[in-house]
Amino acid sequence: MKYVILMGAPGAGKGTQAKLLQSALGLPQISTGDLFRYNLKNQTDLGKLANTYMDKGQLVPDEVTVAMVKDRLSQTDCKNGAILDGFPRNLVQAVALDNLLAEIGGRISVVPSIHVNQDVLVERLLKRAEIEGRADDNEGTIRTRMDIYEAQTKPLMDYYQERGLFVEVNGQQPVEQVQQELIKVVQQAE
Ligand code: AMP
Numbered sequence: 001m002k003y004v005i006l007m008g009a010p011g012a013g014k015g016t017q018a019k020l021l022q023s024a025l026g027l028p029q030i031s032t033g034d035l036f037r038y039n040l041k042n043q044t045d046l047g048k049l050a051n052t053y054m055d056k057g058q059l060v061p062d063e064v065t066v067a068m069v070k071d072r073l074s075q076t077d078c079k080n081g082a083i084l085d086g087f088p089r090n091l092v093q094a095v096a097l098d099n100l101l102a103e104i105g106g107r108i109s110v111v112p113s114i115h116v117n118q119d120v121l122v123e124r125l126l127k128r129a130e131i132e133g134r135a136d137d138n139e140g141t142i143r144t145r146m147d148i149y150e151a152q153t154k155p156l157m158d159y160y161q162e163r164g165l166f167v168e169v170n171g172q173q174p175v176e177q178v179q180q181e182l183i184k185v186v187q188q189a190e
Contacts, residue, residue, distance in 0.1 A: 001106050002027060002081035004186055005088070005097075007157065008114035010145045011121040011128070012171050013178065017114060018085035020179050025186060028077045031085040032065055035072065057141030059089055059148060066096045073100055081106070090152040094159055110189035111160040112182055114171035121146070 004027070008014045015031060022029040036054060039047030046068065053060045069087055072078065088094040101107055116124075122142060129137030136145070160166040169181045 001079075002109045002186065002189065003084065003101055003106050004081070004109055004189070005084045005111045005160070006114070006182075007111055007153070008171060009116065009118075009121050009149050009153075010142070011125040012114040012116045013124075013175070014085050014114060016175060017178060017182055018083050020175075021083050021182055021186065024179070024183050025083070027081045027083050029083045029085055030069065030072050030078070030087065032060075032069065032087040032089075033085075035068055036060060054136050055141070057136055057144030057148070059152070062090070062092045062096070065089075066093060066100070069097070070100050073104065079104075081109070088156060089148075091155065091159065094156055108160070108163075108165055110167060110185060111165045112167050112169050112185045113157060114178065114182075115168050116171040118146070120172060 002025075004021075006014050006018050006021070015033070018029040018031060021027070036047065036050040040051050040054075041047070046064070049064065050060045059065075065087065069084075073082065084097075088097050098108075125137050125142050126139070128134060157166055167185050169178060169185065171178055173181075
């Protein structure tokens with residue numbers, strides 16, 4: 001059983017790396033952002049609710065997000081582990097995740113974090129806005145998302161560091177190299 005939390009600021013390459021890790025390690029990727037976007041595309045109540053926060057760059061309320069992750073983790077493909085991408089994003093979610101994993105007899109194996117300098121991040125996000133047309137990749141929401149990351153998500157690094165789970169990886173290397181380092185970090189984890 002290997003539950004991995006992939007951390008990194010918006011634009012650090014979490015989504016790309018999580019998808020690559022999914023095929024390299026045979027563990028499903030759980031991206032809360034992708035799950036919300038999928039729900040929005042299908043116009044579910046969850047998707048419509050989430051979008052009122054997403055389009056401002058704000059976090060979807062914890063109880064909504066945690067319930068969605070609980071549901072996803074209970075599916076059979078997650079019984080040997082999963083790669084969490086974009087969750088947890090604050091301390092409430094981190095504690096909720098510990099409890100959810102305890103319920104299924106699991107625990108977090110390792111928390112790799114992809115580190116990229118702030119100016120490179122903004123540049124990447126603006127480029128992604130042009131290519132993918134993601135509605136929340138514009139200058140206003142990018143700033144909000146960065147602020148939320150600094151204030152709420154970054155403190156989780158200490159939370160996991162104190163438990164000896166945190167490992168930083170240099171995200172300003174070619175995608176393939178970042179991937180190789182991540183694979184090594186996950187394979188070495190118990
Ligand atoms: P992402 O694709 O991870 O950048 O997420 C896009 C947006 O989805 C975020 O800006 C939030 O509005 C929402 N979102 C994704 N994950 C979470 C989470 N763990 N908690 C709350 N909101 C989230």
